[in-house]
Amino acid sequence: xxxxxxxxxxxxxxxxxxxxxxxxxxxxxxxxxxxxxxxxxxxxxxxxxxxxxxxxxxxxxxxxxxxxxxxxxxxxxxxxxxxxxxxxx
Numbered sequence: 461x462x463x464x465x466x467x468x469x470x471x472x473x474x475x476x477x478x479x480x481x482x483x484x485x486x487x488x489x490x491x492x493x494x495x496x497x498x499x500x501x502x503x504x505x506x507x508x509x510x511x512x513x514x515x516x517x518x519x520x521x522x523x524x525x526x527x528x529x530x531x532x533x534x535x536x537x538x539x540x541x542x543x544x545x546x547x548x549x
Contacts, residue, residue: 484502484538485500485501485502485503485536485537485538486501486502486536487499487501487504487534487535487536488500489534491527492524494526494527495524495525495526495527496524496525496526496527496532497522497523497524497525498521498522498523498524498525498534499521499522499523500521500523500534500536501521501536501538502536502537502538503515503516503536503537503538504516504519504521504523504534504535504536505534505535505536505537506532506533506534507532507533507534507535508530508531508532508533509531509533510533513535
């Protein structure tokens with residue numbers, strides 16, 4: 461058995477596994493009568509100007525918003541991906 465090839469193969473497999481990332485957050489919306497329904501994964505944020513964002517702490521998906529006169533922007537944020545990793549050899 462060639463130990464060098466085996467080590468290289470295992471190292472390549474470990475690097476591939478370490479670089480696999482989870483799917484990012486998702487967000488979708490639809491109108492339902494006088495409400496706006498936001499369905500999301502991750503954490504929901506809202507803004508009136510799309511510059512300053514505030515986390516919506518009291519929400520769960522789907523999130524129902526009463527439609528009104530003002531503009532409202534929504535985005536979903538996922539967990540930060542830790543890109544550092546170590547591989548024991």
